[in-house]
Amino acid sequence: MRGKAILMAAACLFAAQNAWAADTTQQVVNKAPNGLAQTPPMGWNSWNKFACNISEQTVRATADSMVTTGMKDAGYEYVVIDDCWHGPRDDNGFITADPVKFPSGIKALSDYVHSKGLKFGIYSDAGRQTCGGRPGSQGHEYQDALTYARWGVDYLKYDWCDTGTRNAEEAYAVMADALRASGRPIVFSLCEWGTARPWLWARNTGNLWRTTGDIWDSFDKNDKEHSWANSVTKIVDLNEPLWPFAGPGHWNDPDMLEVGNGGMTPAEYRSHFSLWAMMAAPLMAGNDIAKMDESTRSILLNKEAIAVDQDRLGAQGHRVAKDGDKEVWVKPLSGGGRAVLLFNRGATPVSITVENDDLGYASGMRAKVRDLWAHKDAGNWKGSYSATVEPHGVVMLRLNP
Numbered sequence: 370m371r372g373k374a375i376l377m378a379a380a381c382l383f384a385a386q387n388a389w390a391a392d393t394t395q396q397v398v399n400k401a402p403n404g405l406a407q408t409p410p411m412g413w414n415s416w417n418k419f420a421c422n423i424s425e426q427t428v429r430a431t432a433d434s435m436v437t438t439g440m441k442d443a444g445y446e447y448v449v450i451d452d453c454w455h456g457p458r459d460d461n462g463f464i465t466a467d468p469v470k471f472p473s474g475i476k477a478l479s480d481y482v483h484s485k486g487l488k489f490g491i492y493s494d495a496g497r498q499t500c501g502g503r504p505g506s507q508g509h510e511y512q513d514a515l516t517y518a519r520w521g522v523d524y525l526k527y528d529w530c531d532t533g534t535r536n537a538e539e540a541y542a543v544m545a546d547a548l549r550a551s552g553r554p555i556v557f558s559l560c561e562w563g564t565a566r567p568w569l570w571a572r573n574t575g576n577l578w579r580t581t582g583d584i585w586d587s588f589d590k591n592d593k594e595h596s597w598a599n600s601v602t603k604i605v606d607l608n609e610p611l612w613p614f615a616g617p618g619h620w621n622d623p624d625m626l627e628v629g630n631g632g633m634t635p636a637e638y639r640s641h642f643s644l645w646a647m648m649a650a651p652l653m654a655g656n657d658i659a660k661m662d663e664s665t666r667s668i669l670l671n672k673e674a675i676a677v678d679q680d681r682l683g684a685q686g687h688r689v690a691k692d693g694d695k696e697v698w699v700k701p702l703s704g705g706g707r708a709v710l711l712f713n714r715g716a717t718p719v720s721i722t723v724e725n726d727d728l729g730y731a732s733g734m735r736a737k738v739r740d741l742w743a744h745k746d747a748g749n750w751k752g753s754y755s756a757t758v759e760p761h762g763v764v765m766l767r768l769n770p
Contacts, residue, residue: 400542403549405556406576407617408679410524410651412447412490413440414625417584417655421453421501425471425478432482434658441487443670444679445654447524447556448482449490455503463512464493464504479521490524490556491517495540496531505531507540510547518551526558527575537565538574545574558622558651562597563607568614568621577620577651581607584624586632588640588761589714599624601633601641602714608648615649615685622651629656629665636762639742640712642668643763646678647686647700647710673741674765677708686710689727695758697723702767706736709766713758721764722755728768736768 413431415423432448435441454475456465466475479489493513494505506513506527517525527544529537541559548555557575561567567578585591585598592598599607608623615621626645628638645652654669661669677700686700686708694715700708707728711721725732736750742765747754756764 400573402573402618403545403554403557403576405554405618406620408681408683409620409649410447410556410558410577410653411445411675411679412449412488412524412652413445413654413658414449414451414490414526416451417586417625417627418630418657420451423450423453423470425473428478429481430659432485432487435487436485438658438661438666439670440654440658441485443672444675445652445669447488447490447653449492449524449526449653451492451526452494452499452501452528453503454491455499458504458509462509463516464509476520483521488523489521490526491520491522492526492528494528494530494532495535495537495544495561496529496533498531500528500530506544507532507535510544511550514544514547514551514555517548517555518553522553522555524556524558526560529561529564537561537567538570541567541571541574560622568611572614572619576618577622579622579624580604580611581623584627586627586630588633588637601627601637601644605644605648608650609687612648612685612687615683617681617683620649620651621685623648625651625653625655626669627655628668629654629661634761635664635668636759638665638668640761640763642671643674643710643742643765644698644712646674646765647698647708649678649680649683649685649700652678671741673739673744673767677702677741677765677767680708690723695719695721697721697727699723699728701729705770707768708741709754709768711756711758711764711766713760713762716760718757718759720755720757722753723766724753734770736770739767739769741765741767 456467482489496505498505559575559578562582563580571578581604582597582599587600589600589602604623611621680702682703684701689699690697696712698710738747740747
């Protein structure tokens, strides 16, 4: 009887797998990396500031501001519409845009973004519906990828709502193959929130993968009403240990930037931006670029900090020393240099010191020290360096041998 029960269970499982395959209708084919995003992607995403209150006018104004504010010249290139752009699917199952929010259509908007010398990104979901309740891509992966290619999409953020019991590795591989089959190079951003540990399997599937739940515009306080919300420091502690898995074409993604959205002090926003740069994270601004103040502008346009993030070596920096609220972070750079972050999590100023051993430098190593927020040279390396760091703040250095 036991053998019969096992056979019956196997038959049921086989039938269920066939039903799942028929429902999904796609087969995972290609496991090769797509060769894109050799440095962490930089750009703007609509969600953190606008959520579902997005429109064609807002995206066009953002593209204009990316150019006029100098963000394009600083390396920001992707303009990405997040959730809630969708209209219904047509009679043949192809996705359309919301005709009220995007009356000119997505192709015209993509063309406008491209006319500014920028690249265009869009959002979908691996489930039946997006997190905002719009049509998801499950069962329509190849249709949607073809549509995106026809619209001139350069970047796809792919979320993980309403997926039921679907397997994440399968779901993202299906869309990865669909994007390749579209014939257009499209950066693939996996937004699975890290629950299935994509750093272990997504290297040849996508170009970046979320490692945590959504960011919250707070330095160290989590939102009690939303379990999915994470402060900057919580995200940092979740993302930091994953540094061995990042590299050119495959990046750990600790979520988009909150710089300029009003929930943190300028010092905290500098820390936020610096930590993302040290972690070789994608730098996707999430503020209203058309209305940002000078403090926000000075952070997002710090080209010296951006250069650390965009360093061609592609190494993710990590914490090398910790003493209470005092931390030292190091990121190896091409040419033998190092980026160093002295990070103060505490509420009072502290002195933090970095030593030769923290850097992996030999005794007697010579290097020039540059302060990346003060934008000035800070002398020569003499085996250690100390600085007073403001509350919730950083001192960010670059050492060039």
